[in-house]
Amino acid sequence: MRVLLSTYGSRGDVEPLVAFAVRLRGLGAEVRVCAPPDDDFVGRLASIDVPLIAVGPSAKALTKAAPPPSSLPERAAQLITAQFAVMPEAAEGCDVVVATGLMPTVAGALSVAELAGIRSVYVAFQKVTLPSPHHAPLAYPGRPHPPGVTDNRALWDLDRESMNVLFGPGLNASRVAHGLPEVDDVRQYVTGKQPWLATDPVLDPWEPIDLDVVQTGAWTVPDERPLPDELAEFLAAGEPPVYVGFGSMPMHAAADVAEVAVAAVRAHGRRLVLKRGWAGLTVAGDDVFVVDEVNHQALFPRAAAVVHHGGAGTTTTATRAGVPQVVVPQATDQPYWASRVAELGIGVAHDGPAPTTESLTAALGTALAAKARAAEVATTVRTDGTAVAAKLLLEPA
Incomplete structure (x- = not known):
């Protein structure tokens, strides 16, 4: 055929x-x-x-x-x-x-x-x-x-x-x-x-x-790509970091989201893996690792939490990984996926597309406490x- x-x-x-x-x-x-x-x-x-x-x-x-x-x-x-x-x-x-x-x-x-x-x-x-x-x-x-x-x-x-x-x-x-x-x-x-x-x-x-x-x-396919050596070394050098990435979103509503994210993550004593994405996010710091294209299936299980925009694929991958999520929806169906994450108790739906340091710090704190529930729901995903x-x-x- x-x-x-x-x-x-x-x-x-x-x-x-x-x-x-x-x-x-x-x-x-x-x-x-x-x-x-x-x-x-x-x-x-x-x-x-x-x-x-x-x-x-x-x-x-x-x-x-x-x-x-x-x-x-x-x-x-x-x-x-x-x-x-x-x-x-x-x-x-x-x-x-x-x-x-x-x-x-x-x-x-x-x-x-x-x-x-x-x-x-x-x-x-x-x-x-x-x-x-x-x-x-x-x-x-x-x-x-x-x-x-x-x-x-x-x-x-x-x-x-x-x-x-x-x-x-x-x-x-x-x-x-x-x-x-x-x-x-x-x-x-x-x-x-x-x-x-x-x-x-x-x-x-x-x-x-x-x-x-x-x-x-x-529709998912096993991703066999290894993580870059430098990222693997960063992950091995300390406690699991928080992943922050907004995929294909230009982030017009939150131009300072990289700075907000690193401040919120540091408030919880965590390191940060930041994905550049279509918004071109970047921020400096010894506790920050910036990535471009990366295997989410390999990375997410090694994260303490995943902060993302709420795309269907990212939400599904994070849920399968059993990692707590903070969803900062930007448009279209993303508020729906954020609501599903909150309803399942596997993370937090952020209120609005433009997080502040205070709002993201609070949301991340709640999400980190949902680790056990996230692991439980992961076992039910087909x-x-x-x-x-x-x-x-x-x-x-």
């Missing part, structure tokens, strides 16, 4: 496809990936010998630019146009398209699969993008939930309206230009009849409804997500 995996977004949108590609390749499938052209992604796919077909502009550049919400429909149209420009050729000879990432690019990828007449699957990496009366949808930039509206069904009705307003014109312009009919309900088109939810049931429990959601478990998904894809009912 030939499989085209498609995404557009941050590292958290690409890494699960790396895991799925490895699993599919091991079962004899031919795999190619459409993703943004960022060097991080090109290198990651090259490391598993899977071809990356570049689609759209740099995700890092787009994230750092932080354009105003009013430009969202225009940006969505551009991203969808990029899907139609590249993916038809990439999909040639493929049997199925698996699409995830930003909603407009998913709609574009699914449209290309429709154009090619091949099967497609939509995969969500958090349940809050799937409509349900049991939880509220995410709000889009420039279109916050109306004050006083708390009924989830009403909010999902507004979510449908928002998606049609923001993404419908761009999607339908590209569809019509390629001979496809217009879509009058973008969310319904993306979600389809049987979306997949690639998350852990403990971290992200799905409550059954009429929508036939298939929860596979999170590790078979890609195996379940591969069986569904390669052996459809």
Whole structure:
């Protein structure tokens, strides 16, 4: 079988496809990936010998630019146009398209699969993008939930309206230009009849409804990369440090977060491992080790706590490692993951995206006390997500 995996977004949108590609390749499938052209992604796919077909502009550049919400429909149209420009050729000879990432690019990828007449699957990496009366949808930039509206069904009705307003014109312009009919309900088109939810049931429990959601478990792959020698020496030279990293977040709301983090960590007598990330964080000190790309699966179990932005992948990796967490959510689904960490008792959801020394010191103190609970929950996290998904894809009912 030939499989085209498609995404557009941050590292958290690409890494699960790396895991799925490895699993599919091991079962004899031919795999190619459409993703943004960022060097991080090109290198990651090259490391598993899977071809990356570049689609759209740099995700890092787009994230750092932080354009105003009013430009969202225009940006969505551009991203969808990029899907139609590249993916038809990439999909040639493929049997199925698996699409995830930003909603407009998913709609574009699914449209290309429709154009090619091949099967497609939509995969969500958090349940809050799937409509349900049991939880509220995410709000889009420039279109916050109306004050006083708390009924989830009403909010999902507004979510449908928002998606049609923001993404419908761009999607339908590209569809019509390629001979496809217009879509009058973008969310319904993306979600389809049987979306997949690639998350852990403990971290992200799905409550059954009429929508036939298939929860596979999170898509992760064992990372065998050793830690750099200098980092290994730093870890061995003292007590477990606190890891602080915000991944693909530009941290516009917290420009001084590196200084705040080191002060909060030092207040607890701990050392710090700081990840530079897309925000370019750095700070000096003998008790600080700054890293770039690093194996989280190897590092997190050796940390006293993990302070992060609340991406689905980082949250899952920290939970599997059995390490307490402080989640400082910045955007999109990250407040949801922060709330799940707090509800499970494995860490703290920081209030707001811009921590102060006082607020982070307090949150870290609470998290450090959750060590036993974090270790307990770690034993319940599934590790078979890609195996379940591969069986569904390669052996459809």
